[in-house]
Amino acid sequence: MDTSQPLVVTLPAAPTREDVARLCAGLAAAPPGEVRCLVDAEAHGLAAVDALARLVLTARRHGHRLTFDGAGPELTGLLRLTGLDEIIRRGG
Template identity: 50%
Template sequence: MSSDRRPGLLVVDTTQPLVLYVSGHITRADAPGLCADLERRLVGLDPTDVVCDVGALAQADLAVVDALARLRLTAGRLGHTLRFRGAGQELRLLLALVGLDETVV
């Protein structure tokens, strides 16, 4: 989903999924802020697909998996689906260990 600022009404393209970019070094302390940001974006929207682009993450560890799992739960609680794109091999293996490998595109 993307938006285009024009005078007047906000135009939202609902034919495209909402894309959330997660990058850099993620710690357990980052998870609540990421989830709050996602919730702010999703509140009031009709159920939609959300793509979480993780291709620019600095590392693949359990803190990242925890944050991604929490993002998925946040989206699901609001009636949306969340899929991950751009996951490297290490992150794919970790997601498989916790049963989230079906969410990787």
Template identity: 45%
Template sequence: MARPEPEKPPTPSPPPPSPAVLVLGRPVTRAEVQRLCERLSALARRAEPGPVTVDVGGVGRPDLAVVEALARLRLTAGRLGRGIQLRNACGELRRLLAWTGLDEALAAPAASGHAPASGHAPASGHAPASGHALGLELGGEAEQREEALGVQEGVEPGDPAP
């Protein structure tokens, strides 16, 4: 008499992808930017759709190397059809981003229309990084260049006629 085969447990389905989070746990140097972009690309390809969260709480005192890294990370995420959102960004970093004009660039949506990157993750409790939140007025009109007074162009002998 044949024994019934024991039931095999169902094969578990793979876990759903998790959100992409890139943690910057120490000060960033310009030499590390390419490696960070590669890490962001790898994370974004394995993660669920949507913006990549960049936790900047560990970068210490922000400088232009951090700003450059964030700008390059934003470009990398944009090429993948994603945005970025910053988590744990201190006020000094927000001011530096506003001063360089990158606060708005980092807040711009990715080309695919995913949710925009913002200056914070909702749980951080910080205001978004924008010039308006910092009391700065962004934009304005370019000044017109005025002719210098009392300056005449000299002509050297042998110069071709205008």
């Protein structure tokens, strides 16, 4: 596997449990490295917050450096309200 380019994963607008499980399994199976998560600009609500938090935890457990791109204002605002906005700014 080419590790010179970051692994790219995509968080859909309305992530399901199956989506999150699939994304986390992909992170767990990949060798440690850079991971870029493309967040659908329409993603919002607690399901998206939960999904992002799970991705961060999985990435940390498996030695990845996770960054996020594309979070819209609704999701960013909700992350700020929950105190989790650091995961977007710091990149997991």
